[in-house]
Amino acid sequence: MPSEATCAEAVAERIAHPLQHWPLRSIRADEPAGVSKQALIGRFKAQLGRLGADLIEVGSVAEIPAALANYVAANVADDAAGLARIRMGSDAFLAALPWSSTSGLEIATGKAEAADVIGVSRAIAGVAETGTLVLVSGADNPVTLGYLPETHIVVLEAGAIVASYEEAMQSVLVATGGRMPRTVNLITGASRTGDIGGKIVMGAHGPRRVAVVLWAA
């Protein structure tokens, strides 16, 4: 039987230096340098497609507002005045986008309200393994934006796509300066349920629709 002191050391050691169970063979490249970014982005997009999430690809930051407005016009009914209201937080990247270049969008800021139809958030990372979006709570991207509105649009930089949850957690800690936010939200497709007759139906409580605006510089 190990002594109490030895156990305490083993536990402290495990927490200080977490075991690496990663990477999975199925994603790891055969080349020692690892999988190329392009391959990861390809896998991420393929997984998103399987989840039924929509993908909007843009070639530059400047194109984001127009692409987003087009998506909203095609998929979400707008109000009588022809305006679709989107809600987002105080994320500096989102705020700096050239929103004035597009019409048809009315932008509200702050946490989600019951009447909001479209929430827009920025993801810290994407996980190629399963097409998972990684968001952190806070004033920049209030967590309710991803759960109350029927449509959730997530802006993600292609370069922020990583292979695994392990690496995505590192991205989170880099973005927050090592502090744990109240929530880290790993979102893999839209809200769904199979509780009635075993049939999978989207939009159980959260968004019926998740769209990713994937931009590459």
Added chain:
Amino acid sequence: MTARAQFDADIDAALADAPLQRALADVPAGFVAGRRRAREELPEFEPLRRVGRDIRDHALAHLDLYLEAFEGNATKAGSRVHWAASGDDACRIVLDICRAAGARTITKSKSMVSEEIELRERLQDAEFDVVETDLGEYLVQIRNEKPSHIIAPAIHMRAEDVANVFRRQHGHLAADRQLDTPEKMIAEARGILRDKFLAADVGITGANFLVAETGSAIIVTNEGNADLTMSLPKVHVILTSIDKVVPTFNDAWPLLRLLARSATGQAFTAYTTIVTGPRQPTDPDGPEQCHIVLLDNGRTELLASEMRSVLRCIRCGACMNHCPVYCSIGGHAYNSVYPGPIGAALSPALAGAGQAAHLAEASTFCGRCEQVCPVEIPLVSVMRQWRSLALEQPRSRRARLMLHAWARLAQHPRIYRWCAGIAARSLKWLAGSGARIRRLPFLHAWTDYRDLAAPQGGTFQQQWAQRDRKRAQRDRADVSAARARKSDSAP
């Protein structure tokens, strides 16, 4: 009626329940197919199960230290940690939190620990308006039932049952509305539950894992209901049990890779949320308080027993989806919070052997549950241990006599072989020209629900001896043939 006699009666009722049998025909099979596909797509699935087992074993071996580390880090993050030795203690702690918050409406996401301690009933007795927000749990609540599966609580209901209970429960909606598709019913439930989410004063969730390194809880749902439950009210209560802790996030990821694949066949659950404490100073949303209630309720004793491995369980439900007994009788007949093989292994430890050790008899010991368990719990041997403990319970004179006779027989090989020979010949005679026996005298409990395959040759031991003789003959023939070849090719 004893718990055991009740179990026998409930099994008969479940087998005769035609709607239940129709509901059971498809859904568990869908989970089985989903898991198979998910496993085929992940080449390292089997090695990952061993990683999962080792992570859980390590955490359980040092459970006290990891729980202390968890408590320290959770407290630093602003959560309040409460320890509950019994279900009654846990209920009282949650009641006090709700009273202190001046709560009226309480939303809940699915938590098997809350089912174990009957928390919803306790809160309702105290006049709180409590609503289950997982759709399956909501259905079970409004039908005054218990969950019949740990991940699909309403698996026993058909779509028309849901339509009926919605018409009865949602009386304020138009009586002539259409409820003929799952989509329409889900839209209706979404509207009803959305109002509750927005009105809630306290939100109660479970936790799938606790992470010691940061004092975080990891909560997964497909509906997103746990996120609305925890983020909208001013108080968040996480109710879970002490066995859920893992050392670090790197230990949680392999388990999460196993969980959804084993449960529904998804590669990852739609919403996996890591929650660390209450709202932070600049946060615009989230609760002002975060309480974590850690329940023991018999787990410490289980940890000290030979059956510790049961505590590895990550509650995926694969063992019940793959169990021929569960798929025949459904979850309610077990009359246990946790049905199926994991229920037979776990419930006697939580509810007491006298209440639940008989559940281990509802197994064919086919071992499929062990083959699919993501953390390799030796479910069959645990059930066997409960069976031998159950023998110490008082039972009928007839049962005692039969067991003694069997024990005698099994200890005397010559008499055993003789009796087995007679039995094989009589069964063959009973079957006549057929291969199956539809009815056995004195043993109709066996043949009431299935046919017995008639022996086609001698007894197993006779066939085994014959096989050995044949093999010896073949080996001798091979040796002489080899010798013959050798002498032919000799110079």
